[in-house]
Amino acid sequence: KAGVTQTPRYLIKTRGQQVTLSCSPISGHRSVSWYQQTPGQGLQFLFEYFSETQRNKGNFPGRFSGRQFSNSRSEMNVSTLELGDSALYLCASSFATGKETQYFGPGTRLLVL
Amino acid sequence: QKEVEQDPGPLSVPEGAIVSLNCTYSNSAFQYFMWYRQYSRKGPELLMYTYSSGNKEDGRFTAQVDKSSKYISLFIRDSQPSDSATYLCAMSEGNTPLVFGKGTRLSVIA
Numbered sequence: 016k017a018g019v020t021q022t023p024r025y026l027i028k029t030r031g032q033q034v035t036l037s038c039s040p041i042s043g044h045r046s047v048s049w050y051q052q053t054p055g056q057g058l059q060f061l062f063e064y065f066s067e068t069q070r071n072k073g074n075f076p077g078r079f080s081g082r083q084f085s086n087s088r089s090e091m092n093v094s095t096l097e098l099g100d101s102a103l104y105l106c107a108s109s110f111a112t113g114k115e116t117q118y119f120g121p122g123t124r125l126l127v128l
Numbered sequence: 129q130k131e132v133e134q135d136p137g138p139l140s141v142p143e144g145a146i147v148s149l150n151c152t153y154s155n156s157a158f159q160y161f162m163w164y165r166q167y168s169r170k171g172p173e174l175l176m177y178t179y180s181s182g183n184k185e186d187g188r189f190t191a192q193v194d195k196s197s198k199y200i201s202l203f204i205r206d207s208q209p210s211d212s213a214t215y216l217c218a219m220s221e222g223n224t225p226l227v228f229g230k231g232t233r234l235s236v237i238a
Contacts, residue, residue: 019171048225057230058172058216071225105171117226119164119171 017042019108019120027126033094036123040087040108046070047089048117049081052103061104064089065111096127131155134217134229143238147204151217151229154198158219158227161193163202166214166231175215176202207236 020039028034040047048071049061060073064083081091087108093100103124107117134151141147149163159180164172176191178184178200184191190203200219204211214231 050228058218058228060225060227063225073225107171116174116177118174121169121171 019106019118021104021106021120021123023123024121025124025126027128028096029128030096030098032096033092034096034125035090035092036104036106036125038089038091038106038108038120040089040106041118044108044110044118045087046109046111047083047087048107048109049089049091050105050107051075052105052122053101058105061091093125098127101125101127131227132217132219132229135232136230138233138235140235140237141207143207143209143236145207145236147207147211147234147236149202149204149215149217149232149234151200151219152198153200153219153227155219155221155227156195156198157221159222160220161191161200162218162226163189163191164216164218164228166216168213172216209236209238212236 022037046065048063050058052058063071067083078094083089103122105122107119109117132153161178163176165175166172178191178193181193181195188205192201212235214233216231217229218226220226
């Protein structure tokens with residue numbers, strides 16, 4: 016069974032631009048969560064989608080948004096990029112909303128210049 | 129005080145040593161406890177999952193949860209160079225987002 020895939024793997028943007036990251040969950044998984052990982056703050060929860068509905072949202076500004084499609088694929092968008100948005104963005108999928116069985120993708124490394 | 133505290137290391141041990149990794153937490157409502165392993169430039173990989181208190185063993189790995197002390201541990205027996213990675217603890221109340229420690233970087237020296 017294929018794992019969680021994320022595209023693109025690497026991205027370089029400049030301040031003020033916007034970016035869209037994509038995540039394809041494991042086949043059959045309906046829940047997708049997004050995390051931001053930085054050396055200073057570690058892994059921080061952004062949001063979770065289940066059956067196209069946002070179920071939980073972390074403490075991030077409104078510049079961070081996401082959505083989920085009917086095939087469970089998910090995208091997250093960051094508008095008006097800031098230098099501090101440079102991070103590894105990780106997507107995790109699970110069958111339902113049970114947090115104990117989340118499987119992570121390899122991440123998208125975003126560098127904002 | 130952060131919800132989950134984890135010593136960032138780095139921790140360096142010789143091959144074959146027993147490794148002990150720990151996290152403390154402040155939220156007594158946490159019920160689900162996990163350990164993830166993350167290799168460089170990879171996503172975290174679930175290693176161990178424990179519900180409530182107790183021990184769980186899987187091969188060379190043992191996870192322990194002491195809810196009375198708000199303390200969880202991961203033990204690695206007969207450590208191997210391939211165990212060199214960052215280990216992240218994570219926990220949840222149930223239907224709430226996972227809260228992660230910052231991770232402990234482990235190096236096992238051959």
